[in-house]
Amino acid sequence: MQHKIEHGPAFAWLRVQLAHGDSIRAEAGAMVMRTPDVQMETHLNAGYRPGIFRVIWAFFVALLRKLLGGETMFLNDFSTTGASGEVVLAPSLAGSIVHKRLQSGQRLFVQAGGYLASTGSLDTKVRFGGLRTLLGGEGLVLLECSGEGDLFVNAYGGITPIEVRGSLTVDTGHIVAFDGTLDFKVGSVGGMKSLFLSGEGLVCRFFGQGTVYIQSRNVASLASWISPLLPG
Amino acid sequence: MQFELNYRPSHSLATAHLEPGETLRAEASAMVSMTRNLEVHTSFRGRPGAGFMQSLKRGFLGGESFFTNTFTAVNGKGHVSLAPKLCGDMLVHELTSSHELFIQGSGYVAAPDSVELDTRWQGFKGFLSGESLFFLRALGQGPVLINALGALETIDLDGELILDTGHLVAFTTGLEYEITKASTGWIDSFLSGEGFVLRIWGRGRLYVQSRNPGEYGKTLGPKLPARQQ
Amino acid sequence: MKYEIEGSPDYGLLRVTLEAPGEQVVAESGAMVAMDSQVEIKTSARGGFLSAAKRKILGGESIFQNTFIAKAAGQNVWLAPAPEGDLRAIELARGETFFLQSGAYVAHLGAELKLDTKWAGVKGFFSGVGLFLLKIEGPGTVFFGGYGALHPVAVGPEGYTADTGHIVAFSSGLDYSLRSFGGMKGLFLSGEGLIADFGGHGTIYLQTRDPRLLADFLHPFRSVSSSNNS
Numbered sequence: 001m002q003h004k005i006e007h008g009p010a011f012a013w014l015r016v017q018l019a020h021g022d023s024i025r026a027e028a029g030a031m032v033m034r035t036p037d038v039q040m041e042t043h044l045n046a047g048y049r050p051g052i053f054r055v056i057w058a059f060f061v062a063l064l065r066k067l068l069g070g071e072t073m074f075l076n077d078f079s080t081t082g083a084s085g086e087v088v089l090a091p092s093l094a095g096s097i098v099h100k101r102l103q104s105g106q107r108l109f110v111q112a113g114g115y116l117a118s119t120g121s122l123d124t125k126v127r128f129g130g131l132r133t134l135l136g137g138e139g140l141v142l143l144e145c146s147g148e149g150d151l152f153v154n155a156y157g158g159i160t161p162i163e164v165r166g167s168l169t170v171d172t173g174h175i176v177a178f179d180g181t182l183d184f185k186v187g188s189v190g191g192m193k194s195l196f197l198s199g200e201g202l203v204c205r206f207f208g209q210g211t212v213y214i215q216s217r218n219v220a221s222l223a224s225w226i227s228p229l230l231p232g
Numbered sequence: 233m234q235f236e237l238n239y240r241p242s243h244s245l246a247t248a249h250l251e252p253g254e255t256l257r258a259e260a261s262a263m264v265s266m267t268r269n270l271e272v273h274t275s276f277r278g279r280p281g282a283g284f285m286q287s288l289k290r291g292f293l294g295g296e297s298f299f300t301n302t303f304t305a306v307n308g309k310g311h312v313s314l315a316p317k318l319c320g321d322m323l324v325h326e327l328t329s330s331h332e333l334f335i336q337g338s339g340y341v342a343a344p345d346s347v348e349l350d351t352r353w354q355g356f357k358g359f360l361s362g363e364s365l366f367f368l369r370a371l372g373q374g375p376v377l378i379n380a381l382g383a384l385e386t387i388d389l390d391g392e393l394i395l396d397t398g399h400l401v402a403f404t405t406g407l408e409y410e411i412t413k414a415s416t417g418w419i420d421s422f423l424s425g426e427g428f429v430l431r432i433w434g435r436g437r438l439y440v441q442s443r444n445p446g447e448y449g450k451t452l453g454p455k456l457p458a459r460q461q
Numbered sequence: 462m463k464y465e466i467e468g469s470p471d472y473g474l475l476r477v478t479l480e481a482p483g484e485q486v487v488a489e490s491g492a493m494v495a496m497d498s499q500v501e502i503k504t505s506a507r508g509g510f511l512s513a514a515k516r517k518i519l520g521g522e523s524i525f526q527n528t529f530i531a532k533a534a535g536q537n538v539w540l541a542p543a544p545e546g547d548l549r550a551i552e553l554a555r556g557e558t559f560f561l562q563s564g565a566y567v568a569h570l571g572a573e574l575k576l577d578t579k580w581a582g583v584k585g586f587f588s589g590v591g592l593f594l595l596k597i598e599g600p601g602t603v604f605f606g607g608y609g610a611l612h613p614v615a616v617g618p619e620g621y622t623a624d625t626g627h628i629v630a631f632s633s634g635l636d637y638s639l640r641s642f643g644g645m646k647g648l649f650l651s652g653e654g655l656i657a658d659f660g661g662h663g664t665i666y667l668q669t670r671d672p673r674l675l676a677d678f679l680h681p682f683r684s685v686s687s688s689n690n691s
Contacts, residue, residue, distance in 0.1 A: 010242030010471040011320065011382030013442045029447055031414075033395040033440065036431075040414065090399075091450055092447035093470070094242075094382065094545050157472040157545070166497035174494045174541075205498075213496055215476040217540050221491050223456050225543035225564060229676035230456065230683070242471045243546060243610035245669040261674055263642070265614065265623035265667055268658065272642070313667075317674040320543050321610060378669025407642075440585075445678075461685060 003150070005097050009158045012097040013090040018080045026117035028074040030089040033214030037082035043075050091154035092117050093217065098159050100177075104148045109182025112141040114176050120149020137165060140172050140186055140204065153177050157217030164206050172202045173218035178187060233344055235375055241298065241321035241383045247313045250305035258314055258342035258377075260299035266312040273302045294393055316341055316379035318448075320441065324375045325402070331436075335402040337366035339378050339443070346374040378402055380441035380450060386447075387440060392433040398444030406436030462486070462570065464602075464622055466548055472612045475568065477563045479531035488568035489526045492540045496673025499533035542567045542606025544675075545670060549611050551630075553599025558633040561595045564672070565629045571601025607632060607668030608675065614665045625655045626671035634663035 001022040004015045008224065012030060018026050031040070044168050078087045091097070097116060100108060109127065118124075127142040145151055153159075155176045162168060164182060204213055233254050245264065248256050260274065276299055306408040316322065317338065324391045327333055327347055343349070352371040370376050378384075380401050387393070389407065397411070410431045432438060462484045468474045474494065477486045490504070490630040504527055529538045543547055548567060553559055553574070569576070597603055605611075607629045614621060616635060625639065637657040654673075659665060 006242065007383035007385070007442050010466070011442045013383070029444075030397055031429075032399045032442065032444075033393055036392045036394060038394075041523065056527075079413075090382075090442050092443075092444065092451040094443065157541070158468040158474060159537075160467065160474060161342050162495060162539075165497070168495060169494055169498060170495040212495070214539070216468055216472040217545060218494075218541070218543075219452065221541075221543040222452070222545075224491065226676050226679065227457055228564075228674060229673050230459070230680060232675075235560070239470055239612070239669055240612035243669045245612060263624050264627045264671075265621060265665075266671065268620045268622050271578060286482055313612075315609065315671070317671070317678055318671055385661075444565050449617065449682035453679055454684050456683045458686035459680065459683045 003099065003152075003153075005099065009096040011094055011107070012151055013088055014079075014097055017119075018078065018085045018087065020080060020083050022119075023077055024087065024089075025075050026089045026121050030091065030116060031076065031078075032088040032090050032167060033087045034066065034078065034087040038078055038080050038085035038087050039087040041077045041079075043077060064223065067123060089152075090116055093154075093156045094157045095152050095157050096159045097152055097154045098172050098176075098213065100151045102145060102147060102149060102151055106178055107146045108143060109142045109144055109201055110151070110153055110177045111175050112143055114153050114155060115143055115151075116154040117152040118145070118149055120147065122147045123153060124151040140175070140202070144158055144180070144189065146180070153213070155213075155215035156219060157215045159169065160214050160216065161211045162214060163211055164208065164212060166207070168206045168212060169203050170206065170212060170214060171218065172204050174214045174216070174221045175204060176204065176213040176215045178212040181208060182210040182212070183207040235324050235377060236251070237322060237324070243319055243397060244322040244379070245313055245315050245323050246304075246341065246377055247311050249311045250303065250309060252305050255260050255304045255345055256312065256342055257300050257302050257345065258300050258312070258403075259340065262314040262316060262341050263301060263314040264315050266303065267305075267310040267428045269287055269305060269307050270310045270312060271304045271306050273304075274301055282363075283356055314342055314377065318381045318445065320380045320382045320443070321384040322377060322379045323386075324377055324441075325439075326374075327370055327376050328373050331406065332405045333370040333376060333402055333404055334378070335368045335370060335378055336400060337368065338378065339439075339441075341377040341379050341402040342371075343370065343376045347372045347376055380439070380440065380443075381445045382441050382443035385440045385442065387438050388436075389432065389438060390435045392431065393438075395430045395432055395438075395440065396444060397428060397430050398446045401438050401439040401441050403432070403438040404436040407434040407438060408430055408453070409433075464550065464570070464604075466550065470547040472545060473542065473606060475548055475604055477540065477568070477570070479536045479538065480527070480534060481605040482531050482533055485528050485572075486529045486538055486540075486568055486570055487526050488538075488540050489566055490527055490551075492542065492567050493527065493529075494541050495512065495535040495536045498531065499531065500536045500538060501532055503528045503530065511531065520626045535584065540568050540604070544606060544608040544672065546607045546609045546670070547611045548604060548606045549666070551603050551605070553601055553603065555600045557599040557629060559597045559599075560633075560662075561597055561601065561630045562628065563593050563595050565605045565607055565668075566595060567604040567606050569597075569601055569603045571599070574599060574601030574603070599673050605666075607666070608672045609669030611671055612670045613669060614668045616659050616661065616663055616665060619657060620660045622656055623665060623667060623669040624671065625657055626673050627667045627669070628657060628665065629668045630666040631659075635659050635661040635665070
């Protein structure tokens, strides 16, 4: 299988060349176009190989993901019936796509909504960044990705990797992904007063060694910016 | 008349340089700026088959505009800079008498008088896809300025392709199309998020955009303050 | 201190490096993307209570700004504007003035920089919407963002005309008059479309996309609130 990220960084899409036997999994709605010999199969988004007897649990987890993370409930698997085939995938918002090759033993946390596609035996588990965040209405819903394979992550805006030097504070709406080697804690930016007055929503503090991938735009900020122009 | 394009591909701006007496027709909402010596006339372009008030409302909300502005340079050269509603690329398609161009409603920006626009072509009419697919038919000759949500990919097709309908910007004669289910099963087609797709075949050119306006709206819309009605 | 703008012109992202303890940058609330750990945030109402309150009542600009102060050497603060688009820096000399649409302000450097609201009243660009012009006076550096690319136009003796939805900023030395533009009346859900005829000598910064058109586009996708709201 070969892949190419085109039209980056602003409105990137992912072009995948499939050989017989190759398969790529993508979030529902991501397909732009495909050659006629590529076929699509739809699965519930509840982790890799849920097994027949876990279908009900899988449906529940998928529904939970959708309600909390804005992530779609279904994933599509694309493979080719012929010798080769091509499929092009794109996320819904403006922004970049980055490719990460995970080795067994590695973990990468991806903010829900940031998952575009993956191959191989990657496992994705839903993790919440603190129960408090859910109660506050601000979701930090994360997908913990592990296993071996290719992962394609998309962002709103451009993606900038930042090396954590001891500690780093990031607005939760700007997190795309981060290495599993980092410790993290979600909280307000600096005490109660700042939470209400500073305009920053929740932040995530990272500790240890690793890389945090940030996106340069944030849906919540766009919403407040466009609000005065919306009619009632 | 010459189109100059800047800030491609994400925030493209098109500037039409007009010779004295030259005229350009553009969607009313597309004007960014212009030299002060341009004469502007506004006309209403009706859409047959729809009630006036209803189409007026839909016209401003559905990505289709009903007003066109005509810019003419007087007393010398002039220019007008144009942009579409959403971020993305623009390009010029040189229309000749050898073919016609079918442009998805919000994909059209501007063209000179030598290009005729037919709004009566129904295209995908009668199909319940849930998406409003309104296409303009452009014929004649001259440069046609089209826009995309996202990047624009030019495909010279000689064969067949399956395409998500929201990603199609424009296509030329020589291509045939059929709306079909995304997947073999009805349930899968619905759950897959793809819904209905276009099967396009033949020999011709199509323009594809790297984002789907419907998906873009559905992702951002719910995050905005709720509306009263 | 130093700064760097990356991702231009697609999605401008500003990184300010506060090199020595005590150095600071002021930003619009909500602009912070990330920051190193040895940075303190102070929330304040800039320019005294009255002008901040005036800003809030008039809409658009947040009532508070954040001041980021370095507590150690070499601390980075990453800041971003809200819309998809570019970010620019303008260095203003002492006494040099600059007019900026309130929604476009991102941050500034320089303790002596003055940010005043200039209520354009009936001559406001977005009539009826409550956005207004900020009058900024140097010395200092101002960072602003726009929807789309930021396109500078030098205005000379022939003057220039621009759609008000696309005007982000302009230098001093320019005057303008507003008029409605054929077919634009009632074009936007948010109000009448106006254009500005500029005269004088200076630079206009245009954004290549109009936020009102984005608002119109997104409006039908909003969820409908339940009728029990009062």
